[in-house]
Amino acid sequence: MARVQTPPILSQIRVARSHSELTGALRALKDDVIGHVQRKEKWVEQGILEYLVKNLQSSKSPVTRNGDDSRNPHGQPRPLTDGERVRLLSLDLIAIFANGGPSFFAPLEAADAIPAVLSHISPADNQPQVVLEALQALNDMADAALLGRAGGDDVSTLSNLLFKPAHLASINRILASTSPLMVVQKQKNLVARLISRLCRDSHHQNLLASHGTLNALAMRLASFVVLRGEVIPGAEVPAFHDGLADALQHRAPPGAKLGLVLEAISTIIADSRFRAGMLVYSPAMMAVFPNIHFPHHSRAFKSAWSALEVSNLCTSRFLHSSAMECLLPPVPITQPKVLSAQITQFPPLGYSPSNEELESRAATPQTRFFGESSGEVENDNAESPLIPWLIHLTRSTEGLERVMAASVLASLYKAGFAVPEREIAIGVLVVPLLCQLIKDDKPVPVSSQKSHFVDPVTAENWAIQERTPAVLARLVSDSDHLQQAAVDCGALKVIPKLLKDAYEPLPVQNAPRPWLPTPDRADGQEEGLPTCRLGPPGQLPIAAHKVKMRESMLKLVAGLGALKEEYRKALATEDVLPFVVESLTASPTRPRSSKEKTKGDKNTQVDRPAENSPYGTNPNTVIIAACHAVRVLSRSVSNLRTVLEDHGVAMPVFRLLKHPVAEVQIAACGVICNLVLNCSPLREPLLEAGVLKVLCEHAQSENPGLRLNAMWALKALVEGADTHLKKQALEELGPGTLVRLILDDTEDAALIARAQLQDQGDDDMEVETSEDDATIPGTQSILRAVSVRVQRAERKLAALRDAELNPGRKARNDDLAIQEQGLNFIRNLISLPSTPGEMVDHIFNEIGQDRLFEILASKFRVKVLHPFGRKSATGPDSRVLYPQAKVIEAVVYVLVNIAASVPRHRQLVISQTELLKLLSAQITSRDTDVRRALCHLLGNLGERDSDTDESGGAQRADELKRLGFLAKLAEMEMGDTDLDVRERAKAAAWKIKHPAT
Numbered sequence: 002m003a004r005v006q007t008p009p010i011l012s013q014i015r016v017a018r019s020h021s022e023l024t025g026a027l028r029a030l031k032d033d034v035i036g037h038v039q040r041k042e043k044w045v046e047q048g049i050l051e052y053l054v055k056n057l058q059s060s061k062s063p064v065t066r067n068g069d070d071s072r073n074p075h076g077q078p079r080p081l082t083d084g085e086r087v088r089l090l091s092l093d094l095i096a097i098f099a100n101g102g103p104s105f106f107a108p109l110e111a112a113d114a115i116p117a118v119l120s121h122i123s124p125a126d127n128q129p130q131v132v133l134e135a136l137q138a139l140n141d142m143a144d145a146a147l148l149g150r151a152g153g154d155d156v157s158t159l160s161n162l163l164f165k166p167a168h169l170a171s172i173n174r175i176l177a178s179t180s181p182l183m184v185v186q187k188q189k190n191l192v193a194r195l196i197s198r199l200c201r202d203s204h205h206q207n208l209l210a211s212h213g214t215l216n217a218l219a220m221r222l223a224s225f226v227v228l229r230g231e232v233i234p235g236a237e238v239p240a241f242h243d244g245l246a247d248a249l250q251h252r253a254p255p256g257a258k259l260g261l262v263l264e265a266i267s268t269i270i271a272d273s274r275f276r277a278g279m280l281v282y283s284p285a286m287m288a289v290f291p292n293i294h295f296p297h298h299s300r301a302f303k304s305a306w307s308a309l310e311v312s313n314l315c316t317s318r319f320l321h322s323s324a325m326e327c328l329l330p331p332v333p334i335t336q337p338k339v340l341s342a343q344i345t346q347f348p349p350l351g352y353s354p355s356n357e358e359l360e361s362r363a364a365t366p367q368t369r370f371f372g373e374s375s376g377e378v379e380n381d382n383a384e385s386p387l388i389p390w391l392i393h394l395t396r397s398t399e400g401l402e403r404v405m406a407a408s409v410l411a412s413l414y415k416a417g418f419a420v421p422e423r424e425i426a427i428g429v430l431v432v433p434l435l436c437q438l439i440k441d442d443k444p445v446p447v448s449s450q451k452s453h454f455v456d457p458v459t460a461e462n463w464a465i466q467e468r469t470p471a472v473l474a475r476l477v478s479d480s481d482h483l484q485q486a487a488v489d490c491g492a493l494k495v496i497p498k499l500l501k502d503a504y505e506p507l508p509v510q511n512a513p514r515p516w517l518p519t520p521d522r523a524d525g526q527e528e529g530l531p532t533c534r535l536g537p538p539g540q541l542p543i544a545a546h547k548v549k550m551r552e553s554m555l556k557l558v559a560g561l562g563a564l565k566e567e568y569r570k571a572l573a574t575e576d577v578l579p580f581v582v583e584s585l586t587a588s589p590t591r592p593r594s595s596k597e598k599t600k601g602d603k604n605t606q607v608d609r610p611a612e613n614s615p616y617g618t619n620p621n622t623v624i625i626a627a628c629h630a631v632r633v634l635s636r637s638v639s640n641l642r643t644v645l646e647d648h649g650v651a652m653p654v655f656r657l658l659k660h661p662v663a664e665v666q667i668a669a670c671g672v673i674c675n676l677v678l679n680c681s682p683l684r685e686p687l688l689e690a691g692v693l694k695v696l697c698e699h700a701q702s703e704n705p706g707l708r709l710n711a712m713w714a715l716k717a718l719v720e721g722a723d724t725h726l727k728k729q730a731l732e733e734l735g736p737g738t739l740v741r742l743i744l745d746d747t748e749d750a751a752l753i754a755r756a757q758l759q760d761q762g763d764d765d766m767e768v769e770t771s772e773d774d775a776t777i778p779g780t781q782s783i784l785r786a787v788s789v790r791v792q793r794a795e796r797k798l799a800a801l802r803d804a805e806l807n808p809g810r811k812a813r814n815d816d817l818a819i820q821e822q823g824l825n826f827i828r829n830l831i832s833l834p835s836t837p838g839e840m841v842d843h844i845f846n847e848i849g850q851d852r853l854f855e856i857l858a859s860k861f862r863v864k865v866l867h868p869f870g871r872k873s874a875t876g877p878d879s880r881v882l883y884p885q886a887k888v889i890e891a892v893v894y895v896l897v898n899i900a901a902s903v904p905r906h907r908q909l910v911i912s913q914t915e916l917l918k919l920l921s922a923q924i925t926s927r928d929t930d931v932r933r934a935l936c937h938l939l940g941n942l943g944e945r946d947s948d949t950d951e952s953g954g955a956q957r958a959d960e961l962k963r964l965g966f967l968a969k970l971a972e973m974e975m976g977d978t979d980l981d982v983r984e985r986a987k988a989a990a991w992k993i994k995h996p997a998t
Contacts, residue, residue: 020083027090050112056091057117092134099141107536136191160199176217186256193261219283224253243788248284263405277416282794428486436490474560497576503550506615555626584627585653595647628668635675670710679721705815712822743823824891838903861919886928893934904946936985943992954996
């Protein structure tokens with residue numbers, strides 16, 4: 002083949018004296034490199050990327066509105082100028098180079114291609130075709146970054162540059178555009194795809210939510226509701242009265258893709274009640290899905306429902322009944338309802354109805370889907386019709402749209418926005434569909450096994466396979482009913498096969514490089530400028546697909562085994578555990594059964610493969626998912642004593658305690674909590690490996706999540722341990738550290754820091770303060786309507802935001818959780834089977850007797866926190882903190898164990914008059930566990946010291962009577978709502994009444 006003559010083209014680009022000359026050279030370059038990776042590599046080595054970026058940094062084009070230039074009465078974009086053609090070709094070429102694979106991302110980044118491309122996504126400053134090409138280039142760079150090997154560093158670089166306020170404003174403008182032009186619809190699709198692929202952490206999710214992107218996507222979703230003719234009938238009436246008329250959307254135009262919108266929304270709202278609430282209470286959703294009262298609906302449909310039994314929910318005839326059956330208000334499952342209403346076309350929303358017309362519609366109910374509607378809001382606290390609509394959407398769509406509709410539904414369901422009765426509907430209507438998608442096994446085309454290029458059909462099939470198990474796992478993790486539904490649909494049976502497929506070795510992990518007549522040239526590539534040197538080869542798409550399948554299936558293992566022992570046993574088999582164990586390491590080998598593993602493999606570091614292992618590399622997300630799976634499986638004592646020990650899970654988890662990433666350490670500590678229990682045979686190997694020292698180090702970490710899980714694991718480690726190990730644990734941790742963990746409140750520091758920042762006029766803090774009182778994004782102009790419904794939604798969102806994002810509240814919650822585990826650590830230290838009283842005396846000597854009792858008493862007192870430097874104890878930043886039930890329960894059980902040791906310790910507790918008075922106030926606590934613990938404590942204090950000495954017990958009984966405990970026990974014995982508490986109160990009262998018996 003003739004050698005390609007590239008230098009003349011490069012010379013033309015360098016010396017071009019006009020836009021037309023430069024355009025011709027760029028077109029020649031495009032013809033030369035498109036579809037030819039080897040030529041792309043040569044051009045990168047010659048430094049072409051710097052010239053492409055320079056073209057983008059040249060003079061800007063005239064300002065134009067996206068697809069609606071004011072000089073064009075037809076709304077069509079004006080023709081491209083010569084300068085815009087240059088920029089368009091340069092963007093196109095950057096996209097072509099990025100499309101060459103992950104190795105091209107490094108030189109593109111070094112050439113500052115990302116900021117240059119981002120400067121062209123603003124529809125206010127760029128011609129629509131230029132914006133589209135810039136978004137395509139960003140998508141291609143995202144695809145290259147996602148296949149990189151640098152632990153997600155490339156993706157973080159791209160997402161950190163993209164998700165900034167200025168660029169989010171451009172994204173929102175694109176999403177909110179009403180232009181019907183196909184070029185604008187393509188822009189919206191690419192924006193949604195970018196969000197779903199690059200929004201990877203809570204920081205970016207909160208940015209997209211707080212800067213209006215989630216609201217813009219909700220508007221986009223509402224346009225599909227209109228397109229499908231599924232707006233709640235009469236919705237325009239409450240929308241008008243609530244000031245939400247502007248939020249009613251036009252129908253989605255041709256070219257819009259529902260699946261991409263759902264995927265972007267699902268990415269943003271994942272794992273957050275606040276962001277899920279922002280979707281439910283967005284103006285667009287409230288406008289198309291108000292809770293409208295239908296007074297005659299029960300009479301119209303009751304007879305049709307009464308003939309059905311609950312079992313009919315599982316029949317295919319029911320599953321394919323009227324398309325909008327799920328939009329009926331939820332009713333008890335004992336009275337299921339069938340829909341057979343007339344379906345009519347909803348009037349178009351492309352106009353603004355007059356007041357008279359709206360009033361007429363309100364007075365004349367319309368029939369559509371539901372029956373007769375009064376147009377009145379029925380209940381602002383009721384479930385949003387968005388929930389049943391998503392169920393219906395899951396059933397009426399296919400492919401990736403179905404999966405993403407279920408994903409959004411899962412987020413809203415887990416966030417608590419569905420009524421309890423929806424669990425039945427989800428188990429019948431959604432879970433079987435997801436299980437069927439998981440079972441559908443489509444073969445991988447041969448062409449996709451050794452190439453960076455994957456055809457769209459295969460890419461969509463892979464996306465469905467990767468996402469569906471994770472969506473199902475989120476749905477079922479906390480629900481007995483949904484787990485049962487998934488098991489009945491065969492979810493347990495398909496897990497081994499898919500895990501095995503995910504670990505099928507690949508002959509190569511990277512695309513084979515083309516043959517070169519001078520093979521030593523690859524070594525020379527390490528020399529020269531970063532902009533002229535290719536980066537690491539990255540992964541093949543099929544290798545990345547297998548890694549994502551591992552993560553998703555491990556999440557499903559954890560979700561299905563979360564509650565029931567029988568499912569945990571079914572999952573902990575030779576067909577599953579070898580793959581779970583190999584997922585605990587970044588460099589997996591061939592998964593081996595327990596019989597293939599030697600004792601040395603279980604207790605020592607095994608040799609790991611080289612970089613190009615046929616089993617690939619597990620990123621941190623897979624390792625964390627594997628930790629969660631092992632944690633769930635280790636809740637079974639039977640599994641701990643058999644299969645988990647046989648497969649040697651202890652050492653891989655222990656090594657993860659020293660992982661450089663905190664999130665992995667936190668997940669590993671969570672597993673250790675179960676592995677070091679007294680009943681676990683893995684406890685001794687872990688102690689020999691030094692787990693105690695590592696946990697004590699993590700208990701002093703600055704990361705609150707790591708401190709919490711480390712203390713949880715230490716609490717489990719000393720439970721039932723001998724006195725020597727308990728003393729060793731306290732010495733390693735340090736009495737001073739333990740006191741800080743159970744006493745210090747880091748929220749004080751958080752409030753002080755916040756007040757100081759406000760006093761300094763910190764701009765970011767001012768924004769945060771204003772957002773604390775924020776309304777629904779996009780509703781500022783709506784507030785004039787003073788709608789009760791909108792105000793209630795705003796209050797709910799404000800409460801959700803404060804609970805989730807308020808730094809002081811978050812610090813306080815972290816403190817309380819750590820304090821609880823620190824107190825439980827003390828509780829287990831002084832519990833049996835150690836010598837009675839020995840560990841209590843040891844704690845008193847190490848911490849101080851008076852100091853310990855003062856700390857315990859402090860947990861019962863009301864505390865007022867206010868910023869440093871404020872004279873008044875009250876104010877907008879001050880908070881009143883009341884005793885917390887879980888911490889109180891932990892304190893009481895510490896006292897229970899002190900009172901259970903020796904007589905002098907019981908006498909010591911009874912002498913703490915102030916502490917007992919504080920305890921007396923808690924005996925009427927609304928928390929059942931607190932009341933039960935107090936009954937246990939009073940019973941211990943009423944115990945006789947010995948058969949010969951009755952005076953101590955009588956003295957303590959008299960003191961308890963004087964403090965009013967006997968009277969309160971009598972009240973609990975007669976009127977407590979919990980049977981166990983009543984029985985314990987009865988036993989404690991009897992001991993106090995008969996101290997000499």
